[in-house]
Amino acid sequence: MSKYWSKLAASLTPYVPGEQPKDRRYIKLNTNENPYPPSPKAIEAIRSAANDDLRLYPDPTCDDLRAAIARRHGLAKEQIFVGNGSDEILAFAFPAFFSPERPILFPDVTYTFYPVYAKFYGIPYETLPTDDEFGIDLNDYAKPSGGVVIPNPNAPTSRCLDLDSLIRILEANEDRVVIVDEAYIDFGGRSAVSLVGDYPNLLVVQTLSKSRSLAGLRVGMAFGHPDLIEGLNRVKDSFNSYTLDRLALAGALAAIEDEAYFEETTRKVVATRERTAKAIAELGFVSIESSANFLFATHPAFSAEMLFQRLKGKGILVRYFNKPRIDRYLRVSIGTDEEMDQFVRALADIVDEAGRIDQ
């Protein structure tokens, strides 16, 4: 606390990202990174863009990248926005579409950055309870509000809604914006991007961090009616004209265009996820049916915190949230088959050991 901070700065409770440890080399299953490298074409494009033109500002409207994204989805460039990670896009979307006058709605168990944005901008919010298996009740989202944020699949629960459910939410909120946060959609869910042409109140947000293996490049994208994209641009241009550097623009464009590599690596992650879910089920774990690149799993007999600590001791980092309702769960990002085999073996040892002590 400092006398120089604004009241707002003093009141903030900033978001805390997953550990990026520097003390030793871990099998890192804690921040939902992709175990496969980015497309070689993306790396090549970045190396080519690392040239003398870096002395020049990048294109502030990111036209080429937006055109490439639009082409992939059969949309117009005017329906596309790109940002410095999908977090930045959400940080622009909250003040663009939500107001201090009316509370927005999102699930009680979800991405913990949503309440942080809301507090930063003075936007009230109401969290709506998920059921015992973290499902949402669609009727809850029909009530009057200032807007809705639907993470799909949800994090950290990995649960996914189908398009019919999203349409019900969109139609119940015709006069306000529904943000569908699809950070994890490419690992099994059906994207709401196909609905963008029909629902002018829909903003879909995605990221290249997960399914394009580019967490280190910071690129996110949003899809919506040109009016919503213009709203995002109004906020962005009141904040920072040039949010994507030349290297990010070049790498993202190449990654978006390498469809074959994207399909191959996401398919591998999904296959490993299914294999891992089965293996930990044999150890007595119960996991939510996942449409993401992580599993959300609990064991009826053992504390998640204990499992987290012992895994860490064995050089395997997963995510544990010391929070009501989810403090019995671990969120485990999907690594390579080899990494997940090590994870399962470590978990088996811990369960075996802890089980013997319990007796």
Place this chain on the structure above:
Amino acid sequence: MSKYWSKLAASLTPYVPGEQPKDRRYIKLNTNENPYPPSPKAIEAIRSAANDDLRLYPDPTCDDLRAAIARRHGLAKEQIFVGNGSDEILAFAFPAFFSPERPILFPDVTYTFYPVYAKFYGIPYETLPTDDEFGIDLNDYAKPSGGVVIPNPNAPTSRCLDLDSLIRILEANEDRVVIVDEAYIDFGGRSAVSLVGDYPNLLVVQTLSKSRSLAGLRVGMAFGHPDLIEGLNRVKDSFNSYTLDRLALAGALAAIEDEAYFEETTRKVVATRERTAKAIAELGFVSIESSANFLFATHPAFSAEMLFQRLKGKGILVRYFNKPRIDRYLRVSIGTDEEMDQFVRALADIVDEAGRIDQ
């Protein structure tokens, strides 16, 4: 205007950056880019960082880059903040240190992003008049306020305050934050970074866009008391955890450490500026004494808008602001000697032509 925009979004007047033309190849003297390429070491560092680790998130605290900046200035890492361009740092600093309760102060002729930030965050502001040569009256900045922003050198005027003047402003504002925006300081001014240890209310903001020839990489840095840096971090972590990508971190670090290249290129820009100022004076232009990488110049006989348009017709892009008090001036970024020779020749032709028509 859209019914989905928040009242805030509808009320914004976004910043408009200088043209990034795509229609033809111009001699680009309109956005204060450096005519020399970035340090070869920076380009090499970026190419090396373009590897499979891009699948992993970058270090959210940017430790290595902050440590390198701290070393260069004999400061501690805790006194350094880095952001996605200095514009982003300013966008974090406004809500961190300024409040809706009391107006902040800055000069009437200055960087036009300041009022944009203020409006975005609902922070009132008062602009203080500069004199006929765009000098500021130090006494004006002693009045009670919510904080002060001093661009030094100022843009677009190129005028620079000495350290004694800054100390007077700092001492008159002990209870509030004074932001010194030093985007252009390396081209002749004396940096206030040396005052950071003595003035806990001082935040100095710099960029790698100009003097490090890295406008395309988007890296800015701030220097201040650890409390102020923590204030910036509280806002950043309420907005976006990972603002700098792995390539920007690597390139910026190498650029900061290549002191010899930095000194050589800034020296060349300064020499070319002096040469150009002399040459246009011979054509009848009056320019403000510049401590930046641009000239702010007016001609008593010819309209700046006419000169801007005719230069553009000849393939030379400069900046013209259609605004009260500065609409008789051109802001001309300093290019290479060869580019400035072409600029001066073009200007001589235009002046000659226009002069003959006038008679």
